[in-house]
Amino acid sequence: MTSSGNSKSTPTIPVATMERLPRYLMQLYKLRHRNVESINSKTLGASLGLKDTQIRKDLSYFGVFGKARYGYNVVFLVKAIESILGLTREYNIAVVGVGNIGTALANYTLRVNSAFKLKLLIDTSPDLVGKQVAGMRVEHLDDLNELIQVNKIDIALIAVPEKVAVEVAQRLVDAGVSALYNFTQAELHCLKDVYVESANISYGVLRLAHHLSGKWPRKK
Amino acid sequence: MTSSGNSKSTPTIPVATMERLPRYLMQLYKLRHRNVESINSKTLGASLGLKDTQIRKDLSYFGVFGKARYGYNVVFLVKAIESILGLTREYNIAVVGVGNIGTALANYTLRVNSAFKLKLLIDTSPDLVGKQVAGMRVEHLDDLNELIQVNKIDIALIAVPEKVAVEVAQRLVDAGVSALYNFTQAELHCLKDVYVESANISYGVLRLAHHLSGKWPRKK
DNA sequence: TAGATTGTTAATCGATTAACAATC
């Protein structure tokens, strides 16, 4: 038996398309919450600063979702994108480093979808370990390996000080975590056998400074 | 007098290049801190997951910085990129919304460069207004307009609840702020006369879920 | 039906990278 099943060959999805899908989904959640039944590509695009053709092309990679003169059914499209993004299973999450950012992640960020199950908070500070944060007990980094395995952690969000970031990340990978969300200043390209998503908050202010200085012309 | 001065016409800088410069700068800060004298494009690229030609091409837009057989002088290149990014002047910063994320921004993020001067913390919570955070008094949102003007705010970092994000952002723009860093779930494309940098933390976990589900093949 | 909006093709646009002469 081959890996087919689809008679059509699965298309290769552009990276840029995959990176826009979460934005589509979040807008669609808002529309659904407002009980909007359908949305067309022009309106959805405008709400995200994108062209209508961009939306249609992105969605077309995954099949046919819309109807001429109607647009896309919001409830149906939400389900479709959730499926594309893999939100049909659950993901066990650990937050490593329970400072301000780690606490924010535990309290708010994971609420985006019920597929994300917060299972574990880890820190080293005696002020934090044993205390409750976001309704969970903070555990100690020393027990990392066992805790990761017992809780079957799929994704770790790292919000530790930069100095220990690479070491902690490596320990997570060694314990079997294959997806990291990196909120530290460290670059984690060096790690093997792990997929890393980074959100280096500092870069944004530097880009704003550059924009305000207005020195170098940019395209568009 | 025309706006020339350079005899060469100023090149148009690709957006992608401008977005990489902050990453280069942060890596160079680390090298400088370790007293590394020079760095070549291959090594710098490897530390960021980029090809050597990418680094050289990006830097070439701004003039000649390297020497064959030597690479780039770290101290010199730091100064050059700081200048390109506009870090030769100061930027007055306001943090609006002093929850976990706002507190993290005030305490850590702005430390990236001394060009950023934290001038103002704003919230509405009676638990926070009047208290000290990151060594500054938290002010009340009601006085926004006057506070923005008195403190000559250049950049506002918005970390308020999503429900009030658009309204607060609009008030900041009306008060004269022309650069926003948006940490809320709201899309702020609707705003006119303002440059917005967004860091929607939720998108990252959705991309990780998609990666782990492994359902759709991506290029590369 | 008429016309609005889709899905898709093909053209355009922009970004990356291989190749290489110049240079230190």
Added chain:
DNA sequence: TAGATTGTTAATCGATTAACAATC
């Protein structure tokens, strides 16, 4: 000098968008 590394050209690659037949 020899050879390592630069800056730049030109080719490749990938992403966006205009155009339009199909369709509801």
